[in-house]
Amino acid sequence: MQLGAMQMLIKTFHKYSGKEGDKYTLSRSELKELLLEELGKTQAQTTVEKVMNDLDANNDGEVDFTEFIILMGALTVACNDFFLEQKREGGRS
Template sequence: MPTQLELAMNIMIRIFHQYSCKEGDSFKLDKGELKMLLQRELTKFLLCQKKPQLVDKIMQDLDANKDNEVDFNEFVVMVAALTVACNDYFVEQLKKKGK
């Protein structure tokens, strides 16, 4: 039976490939696929953002090799950065409550 962390890793891999196989290179997200993934999988994150060019900015920031696509390694960087930000917020809230 897999651990919770192993399940989380499996889910990340499956989600990436669920969207990457829609157009073009089956192992990379183009801008449309990235936008769809963000809209469906990070709905609350997108709703609280006020920038109309957010997907363009995320794509530009993630696309380390500048091929106009996001590969799995670049995707993991995004998920890790968002996870760190969420943890920082969680820790700050705990500190405010005195825990």
């Protein structure tokens, strides 16, 4: 991963963390804001709740940077799988 990509992940996390409570974690509402604004998705509240529950490994009601990176890794893998499948399907035509 290039340094620029890592810097972007760190800056994005800290852009939203600390608006409420601990400046080094994302609250439920901060995570929702990050997902809605940065991923450009119009996520339903239930989706945000599921993501929060899946990421909050220590059940403290907040997502720290380590837990956030797990989400980014999972999204990267999912996107890679999607693009590989699209490439394979395009090759069959």
